[in-house]
Amino acid sequence: MSGSKPAHKRPRSRPRPRSKRAAEQRREEEQRGRNLQRLQEGGEQDEDEAERRLEELVFGGEAALLERLQPAQATGVGQTLLDEDSSDSEVENEAKSSVPPCKKAAWVDEEDGLEDEVEMTHRFRKNLQKSAKEKTLTVAKLQQRLREQFQSAMGGTPSWAERKDKKTKDKKDSDEESDDEDDELLRKTGNFVSTSHALPKDVLEIKTCTDANHARPSDSRLTTTQFHPLAQVILTAGRDRVISLFQVDGKTNPKIQCVCLEKFPVYKARFSADGEQVIATTNRGKLFYIYDMIAGKIIPVTNVRGLPEWEVMKFEVSPDGSLLLLTGSAGYLHLLSMKTKELVGSMKINGQVVGAAFSPDGSMLYTTSDDGEVYVWDVKSRRCVNRFTDEGCLRGTCIAVSHNGQYVACGSSSGVVNVYSRDSCLVETTPKPIKAIMNLVTAISSVSFNPTTEILAIASKSMDDAVKLIHISSFTAFSNFPIFRRRTIYEAQAMDFSPRSGFFSIANNNGRALLYRCVTRWPQWGPLHLPPWYTFHRNHPCASPLITRALHL
Numbered sequence: 001m002s003g004s005k006p007a008h009k010r011p012r013s014r015p016r017p018r019s020k021r022a023a024e025q026r027r028e029e030e031q032r033g034r035n036l037q038r039l040q041e042g043g044e045q046d047e048d049e050a051e052r053r054l055e056e057l058v059f060g061g062e063a064a065l066l067e068r069l070q071p072a073q074a075t076g077v078g079q080t081l082l083d084e085d086s087s088d089s090e091v092e093n094e095a096k097s098s099v100p101p102c103k104k105a106a107w108v109d110e111e112d113g114l115e116d117e118v119e120m121t122h123r124f125r126k127n128l129q130k131s132a133k134e135k136t137l138t139v140a141k142l143q144q145r146l147r148e149q150f151q152s153a154m155g156g157t158p159s160w161a162e163r164k165d166k167k168t169k170d171k172k173d174s175d176e177e178s179d180d181e182d183d184e185l186l187r188k189t190g191n192f193v194s195t196s197h198a199l200p201k202d203v204l205e206i207k208t209c210t211d212a213n214h215a216r217p218s219d220s221r222l223t224t225t226q227f228h229p230l231a232q233v234i235l236t237a238g239r240d241r242v243i244s245l246f247q248v249d250g251k252t253n254p255k256i257q258c259v260c261l262e263k264f265p266v267y268k269a270r271f272s273a274d275g276e277q278v279i280a281t282t283n284r285g286k287l288f289y290i291y292d293m294i295a296g297k298i299i300p301v302t303n304v305r306g307l308p309e310w311e312v313m314k315f316e317v318s319p320d321g322s323l324l325l326l327t328g329s330a331g332y333l334h335l336l337s338m339k340t341k342e343l344v345g346s347m348k349i350n351g352q353v354v355g356a357a358f359s360p361d362g363s364m365l366y367t368t369s370d371d372g373e374v375y376v377w378d379v380k381s382r383r384c385v386n387r388f389t390d391e392g393c394l395r396g397t398c399i400a401v402s403h404n405g406q407y408v409a410c411g412s413s414s415g416v417v418n419v420y421s422r423d424s425c426l427v428e429t430t431p432k433p434i435k436a437i438m439n440l441v442t443a444i445s446s447v448s449f450n451p452t453t454e455i456l457a458i459a460s461k462s463m464d465d466a467v468k469l470i471h472i473s474s475f476t477a478f479s480n481f482p483i484f485r486r487r488t489i490y491e492a493q494a495m496d497f498s499p500r501s502g503f504f505s506i507a508n509n510n511g512r513a514l515l516y517r518c519v520t521r522w523p524q525w526g527p528l529h530l531p532p533w534y535t536f537h538r539n540h541p542c543a544s545p546l547i548t549r550a551l552h553l
Helices: 020-041 047-059 061-075 081-085 090-097 139-154 164-186 422-427 532-536 545-550
Strands: 117-119 136-138 206-208 222-227 233-238 242-247 255-260 268-271 277-281 288-292 297-301 315-317 323-327 332-337 343-348 353-358 364-369 373-378 383-389 396-401 407-412 417-421 435-437 446-449 455-459 467-471 492-497 503-508 513-518
Touching: 117 139, 136 139, 222 268, 222 503, 233 268, 233 503, 233 513, 268 315, 277 315, 315 353, 323 353, 332 353, 364 396, 373 396, 373 422, 383 422, 396 446, 407 422, 407 446, 407 455, 417 422, 417 455, 446 492, 455 492
Parallel strands: 222 492, 353 396
Antiparallel strands: 117 136, 206 513, 222 233, 233 242, 242 255, 268 277, 277 288, 288 297, 315 323, 323 332, 332 343, 353 364, 364 373, 373 383, 396 407, 407 417, 417 435, 446 455, 455 467, 492 503, 503 513
16 A cells, blocks of 8 residues: 555553552562561571561561651651651642741731720719829729729628639638648547637626625625735725625625724725735825734824825725825825835826726826816826827716726716727827717716626616626626616625626625626636735734635635
């Protein structure tokens, strides 16, 4: 076929080159076959050789393993052999690498970073200003001011206003503390439940005992009743010119001794601070007596040099026993030395002095006047450190200081007793009373704290049974004293508590020294602690019968 065109020949397709991975697989298969043949031939070789051949059979030998690890190290991204078989496709990897970087904003508003300010001159926000210069405040500061105002009004942050994260933190802290307390509790043994020692209010456990002067009742009005500071002894005195001493047991109260003072109706009598002497005054002149119980002698003090007074009635003994305070006329107060009976110094107030009381340490002196003003004196320098008016008082009548020095009680002619804190009396000129006690309606004649500062006794001698016992913690009157509609006390002239508050005594106008046994947190009477001079003077020829009797109490 010469005239025909030669037929177009199809180009022969080239065989595709085998991939590198296929070559590797073929070499691995060949190597496995050889290794399997060697393993069959050398079945009696040692264990190490068998393990090595097994590794070559599984992993394809050291050269093949290193060859497979080299691409993973070249990437530098911490890939492993498992990463080679990752399911991520190349398209996904390209998409990930094609993410454009973050670009800067084309335009920035300069006021975006500034905080909004609020006008503080508005009438609703004027009370939040701390000064007149604060015309504006930022929103954050205004929120802080509102938060502080709310907390001050609520007394703190209420539980419903606390943030959840703070509540969770506080709860976690409290749980940790409770766990620590539980651990501490389990480390100890003993009684963990105990009774409360606080004196309960409303009802007082009190029992009527035999009169303190039952062994020798008086036929006239009693003006004094006082317990001995060391021995289980009580002193009574009155208008019958007799000072009597009785042993207190609550049953018979036997008489120890009586001292008669001729033509000397006793206005007031008191033990000295150490209990060795008895001081007695009258309303018929400036003469007063001192009965020395050690020597058994009555010492009259007729004239004190430099004392310009015509009569001496009211007095107080300092707690340390070094000074004797005499209340004079025209607002004068005189300090005498208990040792020499000489005048140490004088002080003066406006008006008449109607009451005085030392602080427990004897460093301060509180006095009240008939015009309702209270003066606080420094005893050492005899200077007035403060002066204030008893709130609502038209005429003061008496004053008392608690044994712990925390409270000052001021009685008035209206029947109100104001109780102040000591700190306010020392600093403020118009202090506010902690409590105004209005349980009586006639003039207060005497106020007295018990030694544990749990009870305040107030009384008025202008009316029968005008006595109230006040619970200090709550400032409420005990409802069961005195007994309702039973006239037993009559007119209370004086009253006193025993050194440990076990007994309470009231001297009335019928010559009786009423005695009550009180149940407080302290025992009825503590152990009798007698000073050394009791034993030293026991066999002294001049010793009074009181010394011998008191040693057996």
